[in-house]
Amino acid sequence: YELTQPPAVSVSPGQTARITCSGDALPNQYAYWYQQKPGQAPVMVMYTDTVRASGIPERFSGSGSGTTVTLTISGVQAEDEADYYCQSADSNETNVLFGGGTKLTVL
Amino acid sequence: QVHLVESGGGVVQPGRSLRLSCAASGFTFSTYAMHWVRQAPGKGLEWVALISHDGNNKYYADSVKGRFTISRDNTRNTLYLQMNSLRAEDTAVYYCARDPSSCPPLFCWYFDLWGRGTLVSVSS
Numbered sequence: 131y132e133l134t135q136p137p138a139v140s141v142s143p144g145q146t147a148r149i150t151c152s153g154d155a156l157p158n159q160y161a162y163w164y165q166q167k168p169g170q171a172p173v174m175v176m177y178t179d180t181v182r183a184s185g186i187p188e189r190f191s192g193s194g195s196g197t198t199v200t201l202t203i204s205g206v207q208a209e210d211e212a213d214y215y216c217q218s219a220d221s222n223e224t225n226v227l228f229g230g231g232t233k234l235t236v237l
Numbered sequence: 238q239v240h241l242v243e244s245g246g247g248v249v250q251p252g253r254s255l256r257l258s259c260a261a262s263g264f265t266f267s268t269y270a271m272h273w274v275r276q277a278p279g280k281g282l283e284w285v286a287l288i289s290h291d292g293n294n295k296y297y298a299d300s301v302k303g304r305f306t307i308s309r310d311n312t313r314n315t316l317y318l319q320m321n322s323l324r325a326e327d328t329a330v331y332y333c334a335r336d337p338s339s340c341p342p343l344f345c346w347y348f349d350l351w352g353r354g355t356l357v358s359v360s361s
Contacts, residue, residue, distance in 0.1 A: 215281065217348075
């Protein structure tokens with residue numbers, strides 16, 4: 131069971147960034163998203179597919195369809211430049227899986 | 238304010254042991270399950286281990302099973318990771334992370350609070 135993310139996404143300020151995460155178990159398991167800026171610890175931005183974590187701006191949203199979940203950042207700002215990781219649990223809930231991460235570049 | 242602060246990292250030779258600690262503050266540590274997650278230099282995140290709030294249930298990634306042991310001392314609000322038979326591929330920043338622990342039956346299997354990490358470098 132793997133989670134697959136695009137290695138990189140680039141957008142201009144003010145545009146919409148969409149970061150996808152695909153995995154066969156995602157229809158049956160929740161997905162979570164973390165933001166990691168250089169030299170810093172990860173921060174949870176989204177949980178149970180669509181719920182924004184505390185303190186996360188409203189421009190962040192999550193959605194899911196079938197085997198793919200998507201983190202959408204509307205009106206991207208320079209401060210959103212970071213690595214983003216999706217995460218889920220395996221179907222037996224005895225293991226945690228991370229996607230390989232997506233580097234978001236704000237042009 | 239809630240905090241997790243890791244310590245105990247350093248440079249260690251292959252085959253040797255190291256124990257990491259994670260001090261928790263600002264929340265009732267004894268009611269939360271806790272994880273260790275690591276990140277090799279320039280690489281992605283990798284889950285390492287999970288321990289229940291009372292220490293009675295533990296889970297490990299296959300890559301560390303039999304070599305690493307997760308434990309906790311709720312009287313000291315501290316989480317531990319004993320790492321034995323270390324390998325070069327264990328080189329990473331090790332983060333402790335909190336499980337929200339509000340999901341039945343025991344774990345949520347995600348992380349709502351992270352420490353800043355401690356670097357472990359395995360090299361001869």
